[in-house]
Amino acid sequence: MSNFNIMEDKLSNAQIAWRAAQDIDDGSYVNLGIGFPEMIAKFQPEGRDVTYHTENGVLGFGKAPAEGEEDWDLINAGKKAITLNPGASFFHHADSFAMVRGGHLDLAVLGAYQVAPNGDLANWRVGSKGVPAVGGAMDLVHGAKRVAVVTDHITKKGEPKLVEQCAFPLTGVGCVTRVYTSLAVLDISEGKFILREKLPSISMDELQAVTGATLHIDGDVADLIVPENLK
C-alpha cells in the first residue's frame, strides 16, 4: 500500500515552475502568462540566454525594480513594473501579436482550468457569471512553437484538471503540447496524454485515479524530482 497523500505530497507552484524552467532552451524567445507562469523566469537555469516577451510591447525584460524605483511606462502585460535587459526593444501591439501568432516565439506557458488530451485548453472563464475578460490568452495559445501549461493536477475541491473534454469555455482548440502538473509531466500527442514523468511516491493507479482522462505510456516514465523548499 502506498502512503501517498495528495494534498501533502504534491508539488508546490514554485516546484512546478522550477520543473517547467528546466525545459527552457538556451537562445529561446519565451512568453510567460500572467500569474503563476511568470514564476518560471525565477528558476531559469544558469547560463541560458533567454529573451522574455510581454504582449503589451516589450522584448527582453528583466526582474522587477526595487520598490520606489518603478517607472509605470515600463510594465508587463500583468501591469507590473519591470526592468530592461541589454538588447531589449519596444514595439506596438500589432507587432507584439505578430510575434505571438506569427510563430516567432519558441515557447508560451499558460495556466489552466482544464486541459484535454486533444490539446484543448480552458483557462479564461469558469462560467457565464460576472464580467468576462480574455486579454491575450486566445492569441498566446496559437503560434508559439511549443505551448505548455503549468497547473495543479487537481482543483482545490480535488477534481481533476486533466479531463477527457473541457467543460469550461475554451481558450483554444488543439493547442497545448506539454503539461507540467503538481504530480506529473505529460506530453499531448495524437489526442492522448502521454506520461513522461511522475512523482516517485505516487503509483500509476493513484495518478490515474486523480486524472480525468486516460494516461498513456510510450517509453520510459522518469521520476519527477524537484528541489525542496523553493520559494
Added chain:
Amino acid sequence: MDKTISSVAEAVADIPDGADVMIGGFGGSGAPIELIHALIDRFRATGSPKKLTVINNNAGNGFIGIAAMIKAGMVKKMVCSFPRSSNAEAFNEKYLAGEIELDLVPQGTLAERIRAAGAGIPAFYTPTSFGTELAEGKPTEEFDGKMYVRERWLKADFALIKGEKGDVVGNMTYRMAARNFNPLMAMAAEKTIAQVAELVETRSIDPQQVVTPGIFVDAIVQVSEPEQEEVLVRTGVVY
C-alpha cells in the same frame, strides 16, 4: 501646415454624442488622461458628448480616465479585451446592472482589427478564438490544414492618443511601453487627436526616431508633465 491646438478643451470640442472613440493606453501606461478629462469636463458642463462607444484594451481603473467617463455616464459601450481588473469597479457596477454594453475582443485581434482599419484591409483571418465562444457566428476557413476565423476591421470617428514628443506636423515618438495601442489607433480614426509631453514647434524630430508619421495625426496638443494612470489609481485620485 500646423496641426497644433492650444488646449485640451479645444482639442476635444467637436466630439459629438454617439461617437466611436479609440483611446490609447494599456493598463496604467500610455493613456491620454488630460484629453479624457477634458472630455469629461465638457460633458459635465454641457451634457455632451454622451452615448459614446469607447475602444481601449481595458475598461478603466480606479476613478480617473476611462473609469471616470463610465462613472459619469458618458459611455454606452466598451470594446475591449480585458475589462476585469482589481480596480475596475466603475465598469463592473454598470455592466452587472445592465447599464453598459461590452464587446469582448481578444487582445491581439483587437490590435489587428485596428491596424487593418488603418491600412485599408476590411477583413483578415486569424487562428485566435477559433472553436471558442468568441468566434460564434463568424466565418471560418481552412488554410494549409489549419482553421482560422475571419475578423473585420475596426474603425472609429476619433482617436485620443498620447505620445512623448511631437512636432507641428504631427510626427510622434512614444515613451517605452506607453506605445502599446497608440500608433495603431492613430491610423484607424477619422480624426486623431494627440497629446504629447513635448511639442517642438519646428519640424525638428529626427526622422529616424519618428514612430507615428504626421500623416496619421490631425491635431496635436502639448501636455507637459502628463498624469500617469497607474500613479493616479494607486493614490486613489477621483476625477
